[in-house]
Amino acid sequence: MLRSLRRPLTDRRAERLLGASAVAVVLVIVAMVAFIAVEAWPSFRHNGLAWFGSGGDVDAEMGAMVNAGSDAPADAYRLRAWPLVYATALTTVLAVAIGVVTAVLTAIFIVELAPPKVRAVVVPMIRLLAAVPSVIYGLVGILVLVPFVNDHLISEGQRESVAQVIQLSGPGLLVSVLILTLMITPIMVALIVDALGAVPRGWREGALALGVTRWRAVMSVSVRAIRPAIVAAAVLASARALGEAIMLSMVSGSKGFAPQPWDGLIFLFEPLRPLAATIAEQAEGIQAPALRASIYAMALVLLLSSLMLSVGGSIVKRSLRLGSAR
Numbered sequence: 621m622l623r624s625l626r627r628p629l630t631d632r633r634a635e636r637l638l639g640a641s642a643v644a645v646v647l648v649i650v651a652m653v654a655f656i657a658v659e660a661w662p663s664f665r666h667n668g669l670a671w672f673g674s675g676g677d678v679d680a681e682m683g684a685m686v687n688a689g690s691d692a693p694a695d696a697y698r699l700r701a702w703p704l705v706y707a708t709a710l711t712t713v714l715a716v717a718i719g720v721v722t723a724v725l726t727a728i729f730i731v732e733l734a735p736p737k738v739r740a741v742v743v744p745m746i747r748l749l750a751a752v753p754s755v756i757y758g759l760v761g762i763l764v765l766v767p768f769v770n771d772h773l774i775s776e777g778q779r780e781s782v783a784q785v786i787q788l789s790g791p792g793l794l795v796s797v798l799i800l801t802l803m804i805t806p807i808m809v810a811l812i813v814d815a816l817g818a819v820p821r822g823w824r825e826g827a828l829a830l831g832v833t834r835w836r837a838v839m840s841v842s843v844r845a846i847r848p849a850i851v852a853a854a855v856l857a858s859a860r861a862l863g864e865a866i867m868l869s870m871v872s873g874s875k876g877f878a879p880q881p882w883d884g885l886i887f888l889f890e891p892l893r894p895l896a897a898t899i900a901e902q903a904e905g906i907q908a909p910a911l912r913a914s915i916y917a918m919a920l921v922l923l924l925s926s927l928m929l930s931v932g933g934s935i936v937k938r939s940l941r942l943g944s945a946r
Contacts, residue, residue: 656923
C-alpha cells in the first residue's frame with residue numbers, strides 16, 4: 621500500500637484525481653444552492669414576484685415574522701424586499717464604478733510612472749489592504765467618517781426636512797459607498813497591476829516610436845490589452861461587495877429604507893440596509909419559520925446575483941478577447 625502511494629502519479633491517474641476533485645466541488649455548490657432554494661421556497665411561494673416589490677415597511681414585516689412564532693400563518697410571510705434589493709444594487713454599483721476608475725489609474729501610476737523603490741513599497745501595501753478584515757473598515761467608518769458626516773456635512777435644515785420620514789445621524793449611503801470602495805479597490809489594483817506588468821514592453825515602445833504621447837500609448841495599447849483583466853477584477857470586487865455584511869451593518873444606518881435620488885444632496889446621507897447586512901442582523905430570529913424562509917430567500921438572491929455576474933463577466937471577457945484577436 622505504501623509503495624503504491626509513493627509511486628509518482630501517471631498522467632491518467634492525475635487527470636482522474638483532478639477531475640474527481642472538480643466534480644466534487646461542483647456537486648457541493650449545486651447541493652448548497654439546492655438546499656437554500658428549498659428553504660427559500662415558502663417565502664417566494666407566498667409572495668411571488670411581489671417579493672421584489674415595494675409597498676410596505678420591510679422592518680415591520682420582519683418583526684411580524686418573529687412575533688408569528690413557530691406556527692406562522694400565510695400572511696406572516698409577507699415581505700416587500702425592494703428597499704433591501706435596491707440598497708444592495710446601489711451600494712455595489714457606485715462602489716465598483718468608483719473603484720474601477722481609481723484602480724486603473726493607480727495601476728497605471730504604479731507600473732508606468734512610479735520609481736522602482738516606490739513600487740516596491742506600494743505594491744505590498746496594496747496587497748495588505750486587500751487582506752484587511754472588513755470589520756476593521758467598519759470601525760474606521762463608524763468612529764471616523766460617521767461622526768464627521770454627522771457634525772460637518774448634515775445641516776439642521778436637512779435633518780428637519782426629512783424628520784417625519786427618516787432620521788439623519790451620519791450612517792448612510794455616502795459612508796457605506798466610501799468604505800466599500802476602500803475595501804474593494806485594493807483587490808482590483810492588485811489584479812490590474814499584475815495584468816499591466818504582463819503586457820510586453822515592446823508594444824508600448826512601438827506605439828511611442830510612432831509618435832504618440834506616453835499617456836496615449838498606455839491607454840490605447842496597455843489598458844486596451846488588459847480589458848479582460850479589468851472586467852475580471854470588477855466582477856471579483858462586485859461579488860465581495862454583494863456579500864459584505866458586517867461592515868455595511870455598522871455604517872449603513874441599518875434601516876430598511878430606499879434612498880431617493882430626487883431628494884437632492886440629502887440622498888447621500890439617507891440610511892439603508894443591503895441584503896447581506898439584513899441576513900447578519902436577522903440571524904437571531906432564524907427559528908421563526910417565516911423569517912427563516914425570508915433569510916434564505918435573500919441568500920438565494922445574492923447567490924444568483926453572483927452567478928449572473930460571473931456568467932456575464934465571462935461573456936464580456938470572451939467578446940473582448942475575440943475583438944482583440946481580430
